[in-house]
Amino acid sequence: MRPLIIGLLLVALTGCAARGGTTAADDEGGTRGGGGTSAAVPKTDFGTLKNVCGPGEAKPSDAQGVTDTEIKVGVFTDVGFTKKPDMVDAAKVFTEWCNAAGGVNGRKLVPVTHDAKLMEVRQRMTEACADDFAVVGGSAALDGQGVETRLKCMLPEFPAQSSQVQARGADLQVMPNGASLGYNDYAGFYSWLLKEKYPSSKDAVGVIAGDSPVTKIMVAQHTETIGGLGGKVAYTGLYPARGVSDWTPYAQAMKDKNVKALMFLGDWNQLAKLLQSLTNIGHKLDWIDTTNNAYGPQFVKLAGAALESQPSYADLSGMHPLEKAADNPATQQVLDMFERYAPDAEVNLPVLRAFSAWLLFAKSAGACDELTRKCVLENAQKETEWTAGGLRAPLDLSDPASPPRCWNAVQATPDGWKPADFGADDGAYRCEEVEHRYTGDYPAPLKLEDVGKSMADLQ
């Protein structure tokens, strides 16, 4: 009888929580910019991209996953582990919109969700290999585990984002938001912070990272970049990935070393607490790089008033900020499309990235006479000024090993994120020739030769 009591208690508690949950969800509505009313969504165009989706008479294709009426496309996500449905939502909204317009040359897009649940990337990639035409608009934290399988079955990939060194910039992949292989993506951002905005912070940069082999590489890369831009890293700290019981010692160490600026490579939940500790001990930093993982209302809510005294910036690497959606028709269109096809889902940075991937795929596939993997990949690689219909700053996709030219930054304030005064010179972005090419020896992404294949195998 006793286990039953525990079971009942559980039900009672979940009942309460469900109510608590809705209030929290209401607050999140803040992500959506203005223009909540369901505006008319253009039928076939996306921003500046004309006829992305539409009816057509496609030539028959014998590529895997393609029939006369459908294209099966794999979408990777960790939703079973992280409970973050952004990739699934983006796939749903884009494909429903696209299919309503008539699909890609008359073929409907069928998104197949591959939930890697963090650890099962290789299994899901094996499934994708068996059925899908391509992998589009997804991400998985441990995506490096699936690259070998993917290359072996010659499956092209257009990921929304990619995290592991083995995966990012690998063969048969076009990163619709830039791979910048061998370059630091944030060189322009750091250069602005160190040289223009806060020159006094130049020799007093601190780096704090969550403890894992992945972040250790990032620490080395960022330290090198700061050096290359003429600055100096004065303090490096690591915190255990499972968390810290008190951030004060770290804050004190930074005060002690007179650190003026901070790059935080870790969980933004922890960063919010570190900022509060810094404020408590009365140490005010010139700037903090929160990384764009923190870009969202949750970070602002957690960090609260500490953001007033600790200027926190994030580089969106050229993605137009959501707060200013009203100024940018493409961003507004994403919001409108979500309003129409998934009104309860949240629009955030990963969603915009996924949209960039979907648009690139749809455009590249639409331009193919006969739909083949080779054709789609080659079309995508022809984009030298990819703006995703205006969602982002132009980007050269023809070479994964090219530095990003344009960037933009946002600042977190207690009232939310807003564009920073970073000296935009090209619309909402700043385009210039600041780059940092890595000199250190870092692991390289996987190539076709590594699995005994070559581009000639691509059909």
Add this chain to the structure above:
Amino acid sequence: MDKFLTFGIVGLSTGGIYAVISSGLVLTYTTTGIFNFAHGAAGMMAAFAYWQLTGGWGLPVPIALALVLLVLAPLFGLLIERLIMRPVQGVGEVERLVVTIALLTGLIAMAQWIWDPNVARPLSPFFADREAIRIGPATMTWHQLVTLLVAAAVALGLYAFLYGSRLGVGMRATVDDPSLARLNGGDPVVAAKAAWVLGTMLAALGGILIAPSIPLDAANLSLLIVSAYAAAIFGRLRSLPMAFAGALVVGCTESYLTGYLPQNEYLPGLRIAAPALLLFVVLLLFPNPRVRGSVRITRSLPTPTIRGTLVFGACLLVFAAILATTLSDPDVITYGQIFPMSIIGLSIVVLTGFSGQISLAQLSLAGIGAVVWAGAGASGNPLALLAVVAVSAVVGAVIAIPALRLSGIYLALATAAFALILDGWIFTMPVDWLFSGGSAEVTPIFAGQRVQMMFAAAVLAALCLLVVALRRGFFGRRLIAMRDSEAACATLGGRLLVTKVAVFALSAGIAGLGGALFGMQARSITPDHFTLVSGLPIFLLVIIGGMAAVGSGFFTGVNLAGIMHAITALWPGAHHASSLLVGLAGIGMGRHPEGVVPHFRESWDPVRRFWIPLAGIVGALWGLRLLDVVNGWVLAFGAVAAAVALRELARPRAPKSVADVPLEWRGVRRPWLPADREEVLDGLARS
């Protein structure tokens, strides 16, 4: 000097938090003899409840505090005492440990289910609007000051309570000798209740005090208290003032390391591992306890037979063959982990089941095996497995060093500390032969997934045979002797030192082998595969399975890599439920300390008579599956249904008799029979 002072003050304020938490830990341990691994989890639940009341429902802070500390926490403590802890009072130390670990995982799973981890839950510190206090160059916030004051008040209050009040003295008396306490009018149940209520209140207090300074996350909050464990160990889990001092030492160590450690790629990890290292060192410096003399009454399990193990091994191979021929490619990767997991489980059977030594670091040892294979076996040469076994065995022997002096809960903590040092410092080092870049590539011996899986199954079967042979031989008998009574074993000439080192090395070798095979199946390994936290469910399941039964290794593998995946595949929403289930099963341990596997074997014994029809049905289903007439679920559920049906058929019918009348009512409720005399005498002798 300025710097030294500053970091000292910062360290003290951190230490205050640890002091509150560790005092609760010490209290429950001294009065109930149970080291509560779920202490932090109770604090976590309190922190979430506090957030729910203040942030979620907008109650004023004082009311919310009173509700959580004076109503919810005591109720929760009573509930735990009544439902979970009281049944385990009489069982062994391992089972008690498992119950609290199960409670820990269960509470984390429950909290993550109830409170969506992706929603930010800001909690403001106490007196957040007041200016921080300046003490020379350092500052202390009001919240930190409150924490320190509360810690001091708690320490003094507890001391006064335990030594000055009747209930407190009764509680201490109960620890020393329950029967003597009872003779003098004490009530152990009341004492235990008081201990759990107070302990949970202190955990809740600690949780609420710590929650504003860290993100509100179920797993983090529950596991942060490793530092508090270290503090509690300073007082040998018994002395409150020492635990208080220990908390300040741990806090200051962490603080000074942050301030003074040189900056390079390897040393910052030292700060992360510091509490675990301290814990390890303090345990090593422990005064040597006398060899325990009391003979523990352990249930004597039937010695496994070679013939039975051969049959078991054959069944394993058939099972693997069915999996290898019927599963799809991705499923082979997923379910192929059953066998390596079983091997890691088997290493716990040898260590904990046979010799009574507790180790929470078995998965970390498996990680070492996997790393060694990734390096030495990069060419796929099976001979490199020897290196894997050798290296893991040596590391295992190193862990045995503290084991020579420690046992029970102290050993569990020492091995947990070892696992934390590995995953906090060693595994994350940017060294090429570790996980540099986030993961290490592993070359399997056999390129084909299915062949590799069969190989893992064969290794498991061979290891089961080896383990049974050892168990039946001289070494096995010595292990059992050591488990039952170290003193008796030593008196009779058994060399404890050699035996302990040998069994640790053996079990580490098995775990390392399991880790290498795990890596081969996964092809790519990350440090996350081998953390202390991922190792806890394995330990739990082995003990649930029955720690002395060889089959519980396989039980662990099937549950962890088989049934759990199958459940989430069938009902994708059941993810939370399945992790909660492990916790619930562990909590149920108190009622069935002998474990599931022996019970399972007993109830399935009759089926042996019907093995031909069973083999026929399973074989037929397998054939149908191979011909693609039925799908995998039909095969799986069909085979299980056939087995259950045959068991029902084969079950010996109990003869219906009136003998069900309880002994004391014989001759009253029904006429006295001549045979009753014997039964009553027998019953009296047993009571």
